[in-house]
Amino acid sequence: MELERFRVGLTPTVFYLPAFITDEEQTQLLNHIYGASGSKWKTLKNRRLQNWGGMVHEKGLVPQELPSWLTKITAKIYESSGLFPSAINHVLINEYHPDQGIMPHQDGPAYFPVVAILSLGSPVVMDFSPHLRLRSGDDDISRDQCPGAESCVPERDNPHSFSVLMMPRSLLIFKDEAYSDFLHGISDSPTQCYNKVVNEAEALALSTTNSENSNEDSRKDNDKILNRDQTRVSLTCRLVPKVHKNLFRF
Ligand SMILES: O=C(O)CCC(=O)C(=O)O
Numbered sequence: 001m002e003l004e005r006f007r008v009g010l011t012p013t014v015f016y017l018p019a020f021i022t023d024e025e026q027t028q029l030l031n032h033i034y035g036a037s038g039s040k041w042k043t044l045k046n047r048r049l050q051n052w053g054g055m056v057h058e059k060g061l062v063p064q065e066l067p068s069w070l071t072k073i074t075a076k077i078y079e080s081s082g083l084f085p086s087a088i089n090h091v092l093i094n095e096y097h098p099d100q101g102i103m104p105h106q107d108g109p110a111y112f113p114v115v116a117i118l119s120l121g122s123p124v125v126m127d128f129s130p131h132l133r134l135r136s137g138d139d140d141i142s143r144d145q146c147p148g149a150e151s152c153v154p155e156r157d158n159p160h161s162f163s164v165l166m167m168p169r170s171l172l173i174f175k176d177e178a179y180s181d182f183l184h185g186i187s188d189s190p191t192q193c194y195n196k197v198v199n200e201a202e203a204l205a206l207s208t209t210n211s212e213n214s215n216e217d218s219r220k221d222n223d224k225i226l227n228r229d230q231t232r233v234s235l236t237c238r239l240v241p242k243v244h245k246n247l248f249r250f
Pocket residue numbers: 092094102107117126147184234236
């Protein structure tokens with residue numbers, strides 16, 4: 001696949017792949033996710049999540065085999081992107097109600113610095129803002145070691161900040177500076193503005209010809225407003241290069 005044609009925005013490097021999976025694949029994934037045992041969910045303050053692939057520690061992964069319904073998708077991402085040096089071995093599934101989000105954060109140091117996020121359900125806007133190191137020249141990087149531990153409020157009006165509209169069934173991939181020098185987050189507002197997203201044309205191209213989105217977009221004072229009227233589920237697919245085969249030999 002020629003990934004270059006999916007590049008969006010000016011910051012290296014963000015790819016947005018609309019309709020990466022079919023409607024049927026989306027339904028199958030949601031059935032598996034909601035069919036998982038209730039104890040698989042971990043409830044955080046502002047969202048629920050399922051952890052697949054094992055426990056991520058600062059020093060690496062204590063692995064657990066991914067189920068085949070997930071390797072089907074991670075293999076497709078691995079093969080079609082060509083960006084991971086070996087197979088994706090960790091998937092975090094986040095569930096967000098319309099008034100939930102994820103605070104601006106940077107992904108933890110255990111991961112290979114490429115992330116692929118598959119979106120299901122409600123569309124949502126993800127905001128990227130340069131973290132302190134870019135803003136003030138110091139080295140104070142805020143990290144999200146275990147996703148959910150967040151910090152640092154981004155400057156919304158910073159000229160380097162940008163946003164991406166994530167439609168259902170799309171795949172967002174980011175790496176390089178977008179990964180290392182920016183925080184990413186999703187506001188907890190049930191209405192989000194998508195005026196300044198870097199992929200508006202790509203994201204909306206499909207939704208106008210295809211009535212999958214019942215959420216009605218509205219406009220207020222020239223702001224393009226997205227109404228999050230459904231739950232969103234995302235699959236954050238990553239590689240933890242260092243795998244601990246033996247829990248006691250850390
Ligand atoms: O749900 C998303 O799109 C983002 C999730 C995320 O940033 C993470 O799990 O680290």
